[in-house]
Amino acid sequence: MSSPAEFYNSLPPICKAYGTACLLATAAFELKLYNIMHIALIYEYVFKHFQVWRLVTNFFFLGNFSINFGIRVLMIARYGVQLEKGPFERRTADFLWMMIFGALSLLVLSAIPIFRSGFLGVSLVFMLLYVWSREFPNAQINIYGLVRLKAFYLPWAMLALDAIFGSSPIPDLLGIIAGHLYYFLTVLHPLATGKVILKTPMWVHKLVSRWRIGAPTQPSSRAQPDRSTGVAFSGRSNRLNG
Numbered sequence: 001m002s003s004p005a006e007f008y009n010s011l012p013p014i015c016k017a018y019g020t021a022c023l024l025a026t027a028a029f030e031l032k033l034y035n036i037m038h039i040a041l042i043y044e045y046v047f048k049h050f051q052v053w054r055l056v057t058n059f060f061f062l063g064n065f066s067i068n069f070g071i072r073v074l075m076i077a078r079y080g081v082q083l084e085k086g087p088f089e090r091r092t093a094d095f096l097w098m099m100i101f102g103a104l105s106l107l108v109l110s111a112i113p114i115f116r117s118g119f120l121g122v123s124l125v126f127m128l129l130y131v132w133s134r135e136f137p138n139a140q141i142n143i144y145g146l147v148r149l150k151a152f153y154l155p156w157a158m159l160a161l162d163a164i165f166g167s168s169p170i171p172d173l174l175g176i177i178a179g180h181l182y183y184f185l186t187v188l189h190p191l192a193t194g195k196v197i198l199k200t201p202m203w204v205h206k207l208v209s210r211w212r213i214g215a216p217t218q219p220s221s222r223a224q225p226d227r228s229t230g231v232a233f234s235g236r237s238n239r240l241n242g
Helices: 006-011 012-032 044-047 055-062 067-085 092-110 119-135 152-162 172-193 202-210
Strands: 140-143 147-150
Touching: 006 012, 012 055, 012 067, 012 092, 044 055, 055 119, 067 092, 067 119, 092 119, 092 172, 092 202, 119 172, 140 152, 152 172, 172 202
Parallel strands: none
Antiparallel strands: 140 147
16 A cells, blocks of 8 residues: 555646645634635625635635545545546646636636525535546446445435535535536537537646646647447547647
8 A cells, every 4th residue: 555645646736736725724724824704705805805816715615624524625536536647637737727617617606696605615526526427427436335326426416415414505516517517518519519619728738838737738639529429428538628
């Protein structure tokens, strides 16, 4: 078995950075190093007092140290890492853009009163889970040693469990909506029409290249969609990228 340090060093860059930021944010909060309301997403403060950092910092808080917090971090370490090392291998810019697009989608959704939330980190993690479930739809998942089901149904099962145990299903639902929007625009719609709507912007490629984050994707190399599949959400071996 590898040591904790070896495991941490083996993590891909985006999941490593995001997971570390979430751990540090919660650790600092538990040590009372800052007031949690200073990083919460409060649109009145963003627009009236120009506290624009709230648009970013709210994604790094996953709650107090608890079982739920541990589950969210494990989601990053398992499902996020499998995505970044699997379908997004050597496509760091595309993975980073997926995270950015998901965050932007969640910010828009959270402006709707019924979806309003001060922290969108759980929703962003759930978006990763949703995209993973579409990339590996036939993987077998064991939930708490009680239920065995295909990965395709995992997001909905987790949402149901959160509701049963008294947690609000809204963060999970927001993650599902953002994840499906991304998957539809990058996979389902291109497979159906041959037209690519959502591409990784050039500035993201340049950012990854400039800062030498993981493996930059060459914007000119584009995998063609696999037309042989006629089943929606069946996963894919080739992925459209920007």
